[in-house]
Amino acid sequence: MQDLLTSVPILKHADALLERYDVLISDVWGVVHDGLWALEPACAVLTAFRERGGAVVLLSNAPGPSQHVASVLDAKRVPRGAWDRLVTSGDVTRSLIAESHHSRVYHIGWQSDRALFAGLDVELVDEAQADLVVATELNDYRNETPEQYRPLLSRFAERGLPFICGNPDLVVHVGEDLLPCAGSLAMIYEELGGSVAWAGKPYRPAYELALAAAAELRGGRPVESSKVLVIGDAVRTDLAGARLMGFDSLFIAGGIHRDETMRGGEVDPVGLAKVLDGLPVQPVAAMAALA
Numbered sequence: 589m590q591d592l593l594t595s596v597p598i599l600k601h602a603d604a605l606l607e608r609y610d611v612l613i614s615d616v617w618g619v620v621h622d623g624l625w626a627l628e629p630a631c632a633v634l635t636a637f638r639e640r641g642g643a644v645v646l647l648s649n650a651p652g653p654s655q656h657v658a659s660v661l662d663a664k665r666v667p668r669g670a671w672d673r674l675v676t677s678g679d680v681t682r683s684l685i686a687e688s689h690h691s692r693v694y695h696i697g698w699q700s701d702r703a704l705f706a707g708l709d710v711e712l713v714d715e716a717q718a719d720l721v722v723a724t725e726l727n728d729y730r731n732e733t734p735e736q737y738r739p740l741l742s743r744f745a746e747r748g749l750p751f752i753c754g755n756p757d758l759v760v761h762v763g764e765d766l767l768p769c770a771g772s773l774a775m776i777y778e779e780l781g782g783s784v785a786w787a788g789k790p791y792r793p794a795y796e797l798a799l800a801a802a803a804e805l806r807g808g809r810p811v812e813s814s815k816v817l818v819i820g821d822a823v824r825t826d827l828a829g830a831r832l833m834g835f836d837s838l839f840i841a842g843g844i845h846r847d848e849t850m851r852g853g854e855v856d857p858v859g860l861a862k863v864l865d866g867l868p869v870q871p872v873a874a875m876a877a878l879a
Contacts (some may be wrong), residue, residue, distance in 0.1 A: 615820035618843030651724030692721035697724030733819030790829030
């Protein structure tokens with residue numbers, strides 16, 4: 589434990605750290621906004637990085653296509669000057685649906701998430717007709733629990749239907765509330781013996797899309813792994829994805845792990861060490877919030 593306390597610096601400001609990188613791949617929810625409004629200091633840091641010539645790719649496990657999620661960011665007052673490109677789980681999900689060659693989809697999620705299917709050669713059907721399940725969220729994540737879906741998921745698993753998880757996050761903060769995401773349904777489906785395709789972090793296809801966007805921003809020049817920094821608040825997705833790709837990571841402790849890592853508005857070194865304990869690769873630094 590003591591090694592963790594001394595090996596992961598806790599920063600107040602990120603400027604000096606960011607000077608080491610050409611590309612930032614930043615999480616959105618918990619880093620750039622809190623589910624309600626933009627986090628202004630974080631947006632200012634990203635804007636300044638871009639103004640110095642760096643590229644910022646936002647990589648989100650949001651289940652909507654990037655065009656839709658960009659409009660959501662606008663509504664939350666995240667300035668367009670804070671980012672260059674946006675890649676979402678929705679973008680990956682659309683690719684997985686097209687590759688599946690299934691056309692009858694049972695959708696679990698909000699009605700507004702159905703923009704995901706626009707332009708795809710699929711039909712949204714009821715349970716009995718489905719040959720593919722796509723989960724973007726719970727239908728009502730404020731009032732439902734993942735376990736309520738177990739009987740439905742059991743029936744799909746018994747039929748051997750493939751399941752695409754359009755948001756691999758297990759939980760997300762909306763303001764002060766911690767609410768379940770589609771990843772919690774996918775975990776149950778795998779537990780039941782079902783086959784899950786995960787569309788988003790920490791899986792390679794999402795990062796490959798982000799890297800392709802960064803290379804395009806840099807005029808087609810390849811991006812060196814040592815010059816990429818992943819910024820995120822989730823050990824299971826952001827830090828794991830960075831480790832998979834060989835990128836450095838900056839851990840935002842005030843996100844979904846804040847009940848474990850924060851005390852009195854500051855990063856608690858003991859709590860931080862517990863959350864990071866056992867990781868084969870540690871983040872290069874931690875912060876309460878990007879600033």
